[in-house]
Amino acid sequence: MRRFALVGLFAGAALGAGVLVGGVLGLSPPLAAAQTITFVSPIYATGNQTITITGSDFGLKQPYNGDSPYIEIIDVTKNWAAGYCDPALNPSTLVNHCVPVLSPSDSVGLNMTYWVNNEIQIKGFTYQYGSGNWTLSVGDQITIMIWNPQTLDNSNQYHTIVVAFPSSPSPPVTTTTTTTTPPPPTTSCGGIPGPCYCITGPGGSCSPTTTTTTTPTTTTTPTKPVCPTIFFIGAAGSGQFIKTKEYNPADYDYMGPAVFSSFKIVDAALTRRNLSVKVQYDHYPADSVDELMPSWDSLREIATAKIIHPWSGLVSLTVSDWIDNYLRPFLNSMEAGTDNALETMFQDVKTCPNAKFILAGYSQGAMAIHQAETVLAASHNRASFQIVGTLLIADGDRVPNSDAHLFGTSKGGRGIQPRAYSWVANGLIDAALGASVKNVVTQNDTWRPQDVAHPARTASICNKDDIICDPHIMQWIKAALKDWDSWHPIKSSDRFATAVEEKFKEAIAVHEGYVDPQTHYVESAIKQAATWLAKQIK
16 A cells, blocks of 8 residues: 655655656656546445446557556545556556556555546445555545546546445335225124224115224345347457547447448348347457557668678578567557457356357457457357357467468468467577577467457458468568678668568558558458358357
8 A cells, every 4th residue: 555645735655766747746647638527426334335437538458457557546635545556666568557566556456347538437435445554534635636547548537525335225115005804703783704994874884894004125136138149349450459549449338440441241141130249349458559660770780790791691680570579569559359268258258158149350369359259269258159159350469370260361361470480490590599588478388379269150351461360571671682782782782671671561562451450441351251151140
């Protein structure tokens, strides 16, 4: 728990250097007003409660329990805070993630159940809430701050106070039951056995006695989850969670234009058959494909080293440098996508045991889906047998001659990860560099490229020379060496760098050309694959 020392009207952080923000000195990132908190539901004096925050531009984040660099709830009155950790001290490979041993973290966590662009929902305070002074009391002053996980923009500070938890529960449902209850037959009247009541006088008569009782009963009707016929889980591609002036990920249900376009085709076809579909997105960092673009200067520097390196070593030297400095961070950003896809499926199966799934992904998202299905199949998990269709667009884990149904201009392409693996396995990279490259590409010694888990119901889309699903980096480098002039090594180095850079640009353009959000162009292969997939759903 980060403790605060009073500064002016409010408090300051005791751990590390802080920044004075609106009267609160803390470890929080600097403010950059962009998003807005417009409403926070009442906060009660208890750890077990639901807090709903609405506004704009909150970004996206998967559910979690604990701390993150993206939200902080501060009890200004008692000088403690919940839900925030400062990632500044993490290794560079873990920027914007929390490592409790390395990052000053709040000991009171948040049970984050929902985080989308315009709403955040918290199901209470966790971890060490209730220890010592770390509680909420009626009248405590509360400040809330949020940082967009994708842009790191900060919201306005929202100030509120803790209120008393409602003491009066909702009234029970009351039913009135009328019954006829005869008292013990001890009297009689007018010859009619009692009990009875008699109207005396002329025309008097006797009638059975009736009593009316009202019994309040509380009826609880369990809420039955509404389960669709199919859950469609879509994973966006590289850089597609980043909002710009021209592009808003919310317009595509946070699945990206390529996956969203395929979803619309599948959904329309299934709806015509009275099959209901619920769409869900798989959120993960999704680094931009531009990260794979080597700089001209680095290419030239490598080529210049050819003067003192053996001719045969330049290709492997160039590829090894690219893997280490460009492919490594690109692949690292994808791992959360696999975990999140699995977690989403497990939750769906828990809520809807008979759920069926269609999984779709583009670029890194396709790799996340590919690997999630491989994990499920290997473990014989129940969810694996409930997958009725898969659509992979530009899958970086695509194996050559895949048994999936292939669409696009590349029929036998090898994805970027299996391609890199083959360089190591076939000795195409210097032996001294092979071990480290293998660790980058495979993560462990047991990993091997694998075809899709359900080829009969998987559509795989890839166009020739796509940087992710059909790269030919070795060939690009070798072709650039054909114009090498030993008499003019400096000029040759320049030409080499320019030629390789141009090939990467072309390959990235292919990768980004399946859908154009501005012109609404959709590659015919996506339309064909989505139409085919919809027909496979029974």
